Amino acid sequence: MRNIKMSIEYDGGRYQGWQRLGDSDKTIQGKIENILSEMTKTNIEIVGSGRTDAGTHAKGQVANFKTTSNLDLVAMRDYLNTYLPRDIIVKELEEVPERFHARYNVVGKKYSYYVWNTAVPSAFERNYSYHYPEQLDVDRMNEACSKLIGTHDFIGFSSLKKTKKSTVRTIDEITIHREGDLLNFTFIGEGFLYKMVRIIMGTLLEIGAGTKSPECIDAIFKSGVRSDAGMTVPSQGLFLDEVYYD
Amino acid sequence: MRNIKMSIEYDGGRYQGWQRLGDSDKTIQGKIENILSEMTKTNIEIVGSGRTDAGTHAKGQVANFKTTSNLDLVAMRDYLNTYLPRDIIVKELEEVPERFHARYNVVGKKYSYYVWNTAVPSAFERNYSYHYPEQLDVDRMNEACSKLIGTHDFIGFSSLKKTKKSTVRTIDEITIHREGDLLNFTFIGEGFLYKMVRIIMGTLLEIGAGTKSPECIDAIFKSGVRSDAGMTVPSQGLFLDEVYYD
Known part of the structure; x- marks a missing residue:
């Protein structure tokens, strides 16, 4: 049995995630599984x-999958990219040891969030960023980021109900970088709770705009109450940039 | 009568140009005229x-238009951006002297063409570049560009039939710039014939890939025959970047 690791790029705009x-044809996993199944019969x-x-x-x-197919990896990649919709691209395939598991073996992830930060919207960034016209104080947001970094219980920054599973996570790095009117926020950590990046982003934007203070981060850690944090920003600004393995 | 100059950005993917x-609702001009007409009654x-x-x-x-409306320019811009589809954005409005004419007064234009130049396509650049996987020799293309620059009869690089109107044009500058897998070609000139940038691009790509020589440019100027030049590359890689006025 071969174990094959895939690196995948997608524009998630048309998909349910x-x-x-079930049999939904509107998920990225579903699309890829269908083509792989056709390819290998x-x-x-x-x-x-x-x-x-x-x-x-x-x-x-x-992602990874196991197959008895002995198709060449470049031929497999080109087959996938020929039959997949144009907004899902298999960038690379690699044969890995049988024990490799794309979920269990993750040691970290990097996400980016993009904010289009000027009065007039953008025709080209409209589907890849969140338009937030308010003026943002990057120093205030960086102050809040320094409080977010480290190991904390992020329950207040998630849409999970109280749960038996641990909601403690570690954020290793947050960066904020402006290029013209586009602000790029990056988040590196071991793992993130459901909607955690988008709720942190909504909180950072309110801090940058002045309606919340950087100290509210400490208060949210203390209370663990979702409504103390900011809004959940829209998903179209969020990118999974990289997944790290040992 | 006020004369108002507009600077406009659009993702042309859904439009007929x-x-x-006629009454088509699928043109950029049509969309903007409809909203302006509603706004001013x-x-x-x-x-x-x-x-x-x-x-x-x-x-x-x-573009420019004349109106008796005395709406404030920022209110006008925001009205337009609220009611226009999200892929058409009015970036700026400016009041100009009555004699300003957006077509007659043009002194130059800048176009960009983007080529996604690697084996694997891109999910994000798919609608904003042309995927051309062949390896390209930038030196050969630059050699061809130095022949294109200047004043020439570009009839061979257009899809016009022999015409009484002059097909002589001047190209002032062509640049080629690589950023990762994305190649950006820019063209600055007084004016360009119908499809001229896209046919020049098709010819440059064949020169870069080695199927045509840089000297073919001289031959196309001499023959004036469209079929001596390269293919017309797809419109989705082409951007009108800037229009120059005195």
Whole structure:
């Protein structure tokens, strides 16, 4: 049995997210499994590094699948890219040891969030950023970021209800970078809770705009209450950039 | 009568081009005229700097229109951007002297063409570049560009039939710039014939890939025959970047 690791890029705009939902044809996983199954004339299931939400994009999603097919990897990649919709691209295939598991073996992830930060919207960034016209104080947001970095209980920054599973996570790095009217926020960490990046982003924007203070981060950690944090920003600004393995 | 100059950005992917075609709702000019007419409760016609083809984008198309409305320019811009589709954006409005004419007063234009130049396609550049996987020799293309620059009869690089109007044009500058897998070609000149940039691009790509020589440019100027030049590359890689006035 060969174990094949895939690196995948997708424009999530038209999809209900990564994870296959029954027979739905509107998920990234479903689209890829269908083509792989046709290609190999067997029923292929792929394991993704984790879900991405409806509308979220990926530049470096990772998945793996097992197959007895002995097709050459470049031929396989080209077959996939020929039959997949143009908004899902298999960038690379690699044969890996049988024990490799795209979800269990993740040691970290990098996400980007893009904000179009000027009065007039953009025709080209409209589907790949969130238009937020308010003036943003980057120093205030960086102050809040320094409080977010580290190991904390992020329950207040997630849409999870109280749960038995741990909601403690570690964020290693947050950066904010402006290029013209486009602000790029990056988040690197071991793992993130459901909607955590988008709720942190909504909170950072309110801090940058002056309606919340950087100190509210400490208060949200303390209370663990979702409504103390900011809004959930739209998924079209979010990109899964990279998944890290040992 | 106020004369108002507009700077417009659009993703041309869904449109039949700039120029209004009868009652068609699928042109950029038509969309803008409809909203301006609703806004002013009068029948507004706008004059563009020139047409762009179906599928071609613009970052800096310019147009002007006359109106008796005394609405504030920022309110006007925000009204337009609220009611226009999200892929057409009015970046700026400016009041100009009554004699300003967006087409007659053009002194130059800048176009960009983007080529996605690697084996694997891109999910994000798919609608904003032409995927050309062949390896390209930039030195050979630059050699051809130095022959294209200057004043020449570009009839062989256009899809015009022999015409009484002059097909002599001047190209002032062509640049080729690589950023990762994306190649950006820019063209600055007084004016360009119908499909001229896209046919020059098709010819440059064949020169870069080695199937034509840089010297073929001289031969096309000499013969004036369209079929001596390269293919017309797809419109989705073309952007009208800027229109120059005195």
